[in-house]
Amino acid sequence: MALIAPSILAADFANLQRDSEMVNESQADWFHIDVMDGVFVPNISFGMPVMDAIKRHAKKTMDVHLMIVQPERYIEEFKAVGADILTVHYEASTHLHRTLQAIKAEGMQAGVALNPHTNVNVLEDTIEDIDLVCLMSVNPGFGGQKFIERTYEKVRALRKMIDERGASTKIEIDGGVTSANAAQLVEAGADVLVAGSFVFKSDDPKATIADLKKITE
Numbered sequence: 001m002a003l004i005a006p007s008i009l010a011a012d013f014a015n016l017q018r019d020s021e022m023v024n025e026s027q028a029d030w031f032h033i034d035v036m037d038g039v040f041v042p043n044i045s046f047g048m049p050v051m052d053a054i055k056r057h058a059k060k061t062m063d064v065h066l067m068i069v070q071p072e073r074y075i076e077e078f079k080a081v082g083a084d085i086l087t088v089h090y091e092a093s094t095h096l097h098r099t100l101q102a103i104k105a106e107g108m109q110a111g112v113a114l115n116p117h118t119n120v121n122v123l124e125d126t127i128e129d130i131d132l133v134c135l136m137s138v139n140p141g142f143g144g145q146k147f148i149e150r151t152y153e154k155v156r157a158l159r160k161m162i163d164e165r166g167a168s169t170k171i172e173i174d175g176g177v178t179s180a181n182a183a184q185l186v187e188a189g190a191d192v193l194v195a196g197s198f199v200f201k202s203d204d205p206k207a208t209i210a211d212l213k214k215i216t217e
Ligand code: DX5
Pocket: 007, 009, 010, 032, 034, 065, 138, 139, 140, 141, 142, 143, 144, 145, 174, 175, 176, 177, 194, 195, 196, 197, 198
């Protein structure tokens, strides 16, 4: 059964308490929090004060996805506002290994996100140090985009690398996840599915989360 992480990017920002409580009451496992700086990606979402506000209501693991340049500058700040898992982009990290160690030193789990164009083999020298690999199945920056089919191949290749190395790294899929691709993603080796629009734009988000959970049994 996959872990389900609703992406708050698709929530109603004027009703963050209500939407956070919905996630608390649902079968979701994590909160997925997308931080965008308008530089690494062509969009700005929100930063620490909003994350802090969500954290006051959220009662589950806070999975924070930083789509920002030089993410190493803000590790302590995200710990302070409640991040449990802190994911940085491979493409934004010149000294990735050092950044992973710094995240762990703050007591968080360390994640690495890969853009659709980045091959999973770039993680061969760090996979044992990574708690979570977030495979972007859309180009980061916006919710509601179409799932990139090539992702299945990447999941399989990464699963193989992780298993061969005996690592315990989790594979997360982020972007365009729906009930139409969830089962196939888990079959390919995914552990965590992020879902934004599919959950929050549905008529009954709680039931949609339950469906995703069931599909991936
Ligand atoms: C995209 C974000 C995703 C986004 C997913 O840059 O990283 O987490 O919220 O949204 P959907 O599920 O709508 O593609």
